[in-house]
């Protein structure tokens with residue numbers, strides 16, 4: 528897919544992410560047609576060489592490959608459904624984030640209409656799009672991904688193919704965001720706890736790095752333990768760690784801070800201890816996360 532005359536592409540959706548994606552194609556020297564529901568969002572891209580299509584159909588017909596990136600699948604389907612005839616025989620890459628179910632439904636819709644479909648998830652902020660560190664996840668037909676891989680790598684140096692189930696990019700996306708939002712909330716709570724005792728956030732921040740630095744090893748160890756079903760807690764057991772959550776709860780309550788996230792953590796750990804995992808590693812709590820009944 529690389530030559531002196533790169534094949535044209537189309538980007539539909541010119542929000543923050545759509546503009547970054549179109550910009551990355553332009554930076555790579557690729558002819559790029561763009562379209563957005565509301566007017567006035569593609570002017571900067573046009574100044575850089577993009578063609579602003581008058582209609583979504585005109586945009587799709589301009590290229591063999593269309594990338595769509597809008598707020599959610601209600602929005603992407605609202606745009607795409609009237610375009611089924613125009614998209615037939617072409618490749619559609621949907622980089623809109625949503626649930627695995629919505630991705631699979633969209634893939635079935637595309638498959639029934641002869642549209643080659645990849646579902647993807649952008650895993651980095653807009654500033655990194657187009658760079659070597661940018662990560663975009665893809666799922667769907669492997670031959671389609673392989674044929675367009677070099678084009679898609681213009682959007683992200685790390686373009687990972689996950690498998691044929693079109694829901695997989697959303698599964699990875701939401702699992703990664705699960706960690707992200709829990710971590711963001713934990714970080715803010717840590718700063719709040721320290722602030723109550725007059726510790727500046729900038730004083731605490733360098734010490735927090737000693738926690739974040741051990742997370743990669745912890746994640747790899749947890750993953751191996753989960754896949755092996757071996758929750759050996761010889762180094763640090765769940766009962767001991769649950770007591771440490773109690774200290775956090777006491778201090779937070781004393782200071783009048785919200786304890787919602789800590790209480791949720793404690794409730795899961797207590798349930799695992801009650802089910803006999805007290806001597807196991809913290810990772811054993813995975814066995815009590817699925818609620819019964």
Ligand SMILES: NC(=O)c1ccc[n+]([C@@H]2O[C@H](COP(=O)([O-])OP(=O)(O)OC[C@H]3O[C@@H](n4cnc5c(N)ncnc54)[C@H](OP(=O)(O)O)[C@@H]3O)[C@@H](O)[C@H]2O)c1
Nearest residue numbers: 540541542543544545564565597598602623624649652653
């Ligand atoms: N921004 C990020 O850092 C980031 C990072 C990773 C993933 N993402 C994902 O990328 C996707 C786009 O995010 P964004 O940051 O570009 O969002 P955004 O700046 O809010 O832009 C939203 C886009 O969706 C369009 N849209 C909304 N409702 C629509 C509808 N009913 N019909 C047609 N178009 C509609 C908007 O068109 P109008 O201009 O006409 O409203 C606009 O193009 C999301 O799924 C997001 O989760 C974003």
